[in-house]
Every structure is written in structure tokens, then in C-alpha cells.
Amino acid sequence: MNEPQLVADCVKAMVDVVTNVPVTVKHRIGIDKGEEYGFVRDFVGTVADAGCTVFIAHARNAWLKGLSPKENREIPPLRYDVVAQLKRDFPHLTFAINGGFVADDAVLAQLQSLDGVMVGREAYHNPWWLARWDEVFFGDAANGLTRERVEERMVDYMESEAASHGTHWYSIARHMLGLRNGLPGARRWRQVWSDHRLKALPAREVMQIARTPPGASTSRADAAAMAG
Numbered sequence: 069m070n071e072p073q074l075v076a077d078c079v080k081a082m083v084d085v086v087t088n089v090p091v092t093v094k095h096r097i098g099i100d101k102g103e104e105y106g107f108v109r110d111f112v113g114t115v116a117d118a119g120c121t122v123f124i125a126h127a128r129n130a131w132l133k134g135l136s137p138k139e140n141r142e143i144p145p146l147r148y149d150v151v152a153q154l155k156r157d158f159p160h161l162t163f164a165i166n167g168g169f170v171a172d173d174a175v176l177a178q179l180q181s182l183d184g185v186m187v188g189r190e191a192y193h194n195p196w197w198l199a200r201w202d203e204v205f206f207g208d209a210a211n212g213l214t215r216e217r218v219e220e221r222m223v224d225y226m227e228s229e230a231a232s233h234g235t236h237w238y239s240i241a242r243h244m245l246g247l248r249n250g251l252p253g254a255r256r257w258r259q260v261w262s263d264h265r266l267k268a269l270p271a272r273e274v275m276q277i278a279r280t281p282p283g284a285s286t287s288r289a290d291a292a293a294m295a296g
């Protein structure tokens with residue numbers, strides 16, 4: 069962000085060679101402790117002049133001095149009003165806001181004036197939150213999904229990736245461990261799917277073990293009980 073013209077040149081080079089996909093820019097709203105609105109406004113203006121029309125604004129400054137990347141996602145204060153001002157100043161551009169969204173009402177409030185909301189950590193830790201978004205935010209019919217159905221589709225995916233690329237199911241399962249977040253039994257389900265002692269089993273069998281209530285007597289379930 070300190071070099072908007074350099075970013076603009078990069079964007080222009082990309083815009084010139086891609087045709088079917090948009091070139092988008094994700095950015096912060098300032099650097100270190102600087103809170104001058106003109107800094108981010110001029111950044112967006114310069115980059116937009118190079119042909120970018122879609123901006124994803126993480127509504128925090130990036131503190132380059134003294135914070136780790138993880139701390140930089142948590143400590144610099146969120147300032148959603150800055151993104152709202154960008155949309156007012158550049159109404160023809162598309163703005164999605166990012167940073168700290170964990171609940172429907174906060175997302176809905178932003179969608180009244182902005183074009184989108186990007187969710188990072190909560191999408192990973194609590195992915196089921198996303199399942200009703202099309203219905204809640206965009207008026208679509210209920211999709212009828214269940215967590216069990218999503219888990220089955222993930223197993224389908226694990227099987228197809230194993231067949232096509234030799235990917236072990238474990239590498240995929242580790243990214244779905246939040247699926248049952250908040251439900252009774254979530255901890256055990258997560259432990260089964262992340263138990264390296266079950267790695268030799270096919271994913272579909274691991275799913276069955278994860279679904280077997282603790283204490284139910286199958287030898288596979290006994291194997292899983294070791295996990296919990």
C-alpha cells in the first residue's frame with residue numbers, strides 16, 4: 069500500500085493478459101498507526117485507474133512493525149466505517165468487507181450498503197455457518213443440506229482425489245474438522261477424523277467410526293474409542 073503505483077502497474081499487467089477472470093485486490097485500510105483516510109482512498113483510486121474494479125478490504129491497518137501475521141489479524145482495531153466511506157467515494161467499484169465477521173446480523177448490516185462480505189477464520193472453524201447464507205442473505209430456497217450430507221460429499225471428494233492424485237484423505241479431512249462445531253459429540257467426531265492411527269482405513273470407514281456412538285460395539289468403533 070505504500071507503493072500504490074507499483075500495485076497499479078502489477079494490476080495493469082494482469083488485466084492486460086487475462087480475459088475471463090476478474091483481477092481483484094485485497095488490501096488493508098492503512099499501515100501501522102496511520103489513520104488518514106486519504107491514504108487508502110488514494111490507494112484504491114490509483115489501483116482502480118489501472119483496471120481493478122473489485123476490492124476486498126480487510127478493515128484493519130497492517131502494523132508492519134512489531135506484530136506477527138496472526139497478531140495482525142487480531143490486534144489492529146477494526147474500522148468498518150472506512151470501507152463504507154470508500155464505497156460512497158467510489159460507488160461504481162465493487163467492495164467486499166473483511167475482518168471479524170462471525171454472525172448473520174453483522175453480515176446482513178454490511179450487505180445493506182456494500183457488495184459483499186468476506187469471512188476468513190470463522191468460515192474455517194465453523195463452516196456450517198455458511199450453509200444457510202444463500203437462504204438468509206439472498207432469499208434462495210432452503211437447500212436441504214445436512215452436516216451428514218456434507219460429510220458424505222467430502223468423502224466422495226476424498227475418494228476422487230485419492231484416485232486422481234493419490235492424495236491421502238487425512239490431508240483433506242483436517243480442513244473439515246469444524247463441521248460439527250457446537251454440536252454434542254463434536255469433540256469425539258473431530259478426534260476420530262484426526263486420529264492418525266486410523267490413517268490406514270478408507271475414508272468411508274472412518275466416517276462410519278466417527279458416526280458410531282461411543283460404547284457401541286464394533287471393532288472399528290473400538291478403534292475410534294482409542295481416539296476419545
Ligand SMILES: Cc1cc2nc3c(=O)[nH]c(=O)nc-3n(C[C@H](O)[C@H](O)[C@H](O)COP(=O)(O)O)c2cc1C
Binds near residue numbers: 187189
Ligand atoms: C491461516 C490463515 C492464512 C491466511 N492467509 C492469507 C493470505 O494468504 N492472503 C490474504 O490476503 N489473507 C490471508 N489470511 C487472512 C484472511 O484472508 C482474512 O483477511 C483475515 O483472517 C481476517 O478475516 P477474519 O476476521 O474473517 O478471519 C489468512 C488467514 C488465516 C487465518
